[in-house]
Amino acid sequence: MFKTIEEPAEGAVEILVEGVAHRVPANISVAAAALLCGLGSVRETPISGAGRLPYCMMGVCFDCLMKINGQPNQRACQVTVAADMTVERQLGAAEYEDL
Amino acid sequence: MDHDCIVIGGGLVGSAVAYGLSRQNQKVAILDGGDRSFRASRGNFGLVWVQGKGWDYPPYAQWCLKAANLWPEFSRQLGEETGTDLCYQRNGGMHFCVNEAEWEERRRILEQNTLHTDGEFQYEMLDHAALAEKVPQISNAVVGASYSHLDGHVDPLSLLHALHQGINRQDVTYVPNQNVSEISGKDGEFQVVSNGTTRSAGKVVLCAGLGNQRLGEMVGMNIPVVVDRGQLMITERIKPFLDWPTLHVRQTGEGTVQIGDSHEKVGLDDGTDPAILQKIVQRAVLMFPFLARVRLVRAWGALRIMTPDGNPIYQQSETCPGAYAVTCHSGVTLAAIHAGTVAEWISGKNDDPLLSRFGTERLHV
Numbered sequence: 001m002f003k004t005i006e007e008p009a010e011g012a013v014e015i016l017v018e019g020v021a022h023r024v025p026a027n028i029s030v031a032a033a034a035l036l037c038g039l040g041s042v043r044e045t046p047i048s049g050a051g052r053l054p055y056c057m058m059g060v061c062f063d064c065l066m067k068i069n070g071q072p073n074q075r076a077c078q079v080t081v082a083a084d085m086t087v088e089r090q091l092g093a094a095e096y097e098d099l
Numbered sequence: 100m101d102h103d104c105i106v107i108g109g110g111l112v113g114s115a116v117a118y119g120l121s122r123q124n125q126k127v128a129i130l131d132g133g134d135r136s137f138r139a140s141r142g143n144f145g146l147v148w149v150q151g152k153g154w155d156y157p158p159y160a161q162w163c164l165k166a167a168n169l170w171p172e173f174s175r176q177l178g179e180e181t182g183t184d185l186c187y188q189r190n191g192g193m194h195f196c197v198n199e200a201e202w203e204e205r206r207r208i209l210e211q212n213t214l215h216t217d218g219e220f221q222y223e224m225l226d227h228a229a230l231a232e233k234v235p236q237i238s239n240a241v242v243g244a245s246y247s248h249l250d251g252h253v254d255p256l257s258l259l260h261a262l263h264q265g266i267n268r269q270d271v272t273y274v275p276n277q278n279v280s281e282i283s284g285k286d287g288e289f290q291v292v293s294n295g296t297t298r299s300a301g302k303v304v305l306c307a308g309l310g311n312q313r314l315g316e317m318v319g320m321n322i323p324v325v326v327d328r329g330q331l332m333i334t335e336r337i338k339p340f341l342d343w344p345t346l347h348v349r350q351t352g353e354g355t356v357q358i359g360d361s362h363e364k365v366g367l368d369d370g371t372d373p374a375i376l377q378k379i380v381q382r383a384v385l386m387f388p389f390l391a392r393v394r395l396v397r398a399w400g401a402l403r404i405m406t407p408d409g410n411p412i413y414q415q416s417e418t419c420p421g422a423y424a425v426t427c428h429s430g431v432t433l434a435a436i437h438a439g440t441v442a443e444w445i446s447g448k449n450d451d452p453l454l455s456r457f458g459t460e461r462l463h464v
Contacts, residue, residue, distance in 0.1 A: 046336045046353060046354045047353060047354075062396075065335075072335070073335040073336070073394060092338075093336040093337050093338045093339075093354040094335055094336065094337045094338070094393070095337070095338050096337065096338075096389050096392060096393065
């Protein structure tokens with residue numbers, strides 16, 4: 001659905017999105033990368049389980065929460081992609097291992 | 100006459116009173132403040148609480164228990180009428196103690212609550228083992244807890260929203276962004292001037308929180324208020340781990356964890372202070388070490404409306420009968436009784452003897 005409109009000047013990095021390797025422009029946000037990779041939703045809400053996609057892209061709406069490098073509930077629009085980063089959908093509320 | 104009753108203030112107190120009055124077919128108007136007003140109703144913790152309240156003033160212990168007992172029916176009816184889920188739960192509540200002295204002191208205080216209510220207030224003191232059975236994540240730093248099945252909690256923002264939906268359905272006139280500059284007249288014929296507009300009403304009820312002191316003077320009442328700031332934080336949504344609200348940590352219906360609180364005498368400043376937030380967080384982490392890794396989403400300050408003795412004020416003006424003041428800091432716990440008994444008292448249909456114990460004369464001896 002989404003495509004880049006120009007060749008990224010800073011090159012590309014490889015990230016792991018839901019276990020699948022993707023090459024994405026360096027210096028874009030994880031939220032942008034998730035859209036670029038065609039994820040149907042980036043999270044499922046804790047109460048109703050509804051699927052969500054990034055919305056405001058500026059850190060306000062909290063609808064782009066994802067698990068990034070194992071850390072739950074990260075605002076994907078506020079994190080820049082990096083080589084070998086793992087990105088997973090946030091399914092429901094965060095789990096802490098001693099919970 | 101424009102209205103039977105003008106309620107000044109549209110927070111939890113004013114909304115509950117107006118909701119109760121309108122359900123008795125009174126023609127009610129609410130004059131509310133604006134976005135710059137100090138809004139205790141938008142910053143509180145959401146406890147519907149009994150244990151410890153009024154331990155040193157028996158009428159307040161009885162009043163809180165009465166209010167909490169009205170809550171299940173109040174919540175059911177308001178929720179049904181407005182289609183809003185208040186996330187109200189009454190599973191009981193706890194207070195954690197971090198040393199033996201605190202635990203003993205807690206028992207002493209709660210024993211007073213039981214005495215004041217002829218045994219109706221019931222509680223248990225849990226030692227660490229009993230507490231850990233109920234709350235496995237509790238740290239060893241917590242020596243025990245008090246528990247009362249009579250406590251509960253609610254989403255305070257949903258409560259405010261539902262009350263506003265309720266008054267809207269009841270045809271209450273709601274006017275926001277008002278600054279009341281003058282109240283004149285007497286019972287049956289009051290005139291209230293706000294933003295240059297005059298409205299008339301048979302009765303006037305002051306529910307303006309910290310503003311009640313200034314408004315009270317307009318109708319011959321001396322209503323002393325004390326500002327007490329509390330700071331709170333809320334975390335990301337996490338899997339349910341705590342079934343019981345406590346005075347410092349509670350997990351909301353949506354999974355966020357609310358962490359509080361502080362008592363600060365800083366005047367009319369509802370900001371936050373990192374040094375105090377840090378202390379609040381440290382106490383929460385002492386109780387639940389895993390919270391150190393949980394992300395905070397937001398922190399805020401809000402101003403409690405306290406009276407000099409901490410108990411509410413329900414007072415009808417002696418020099419301007421028909422003018423009433425309702426001042427308290429427990430707008431959540433008391434919402435059910437404000438919509439019921441207090442609204443009936445204002446419309447002359449209820450003369451609960453407890454109400455006479457909350458007049459201002461106790462503060463001016």
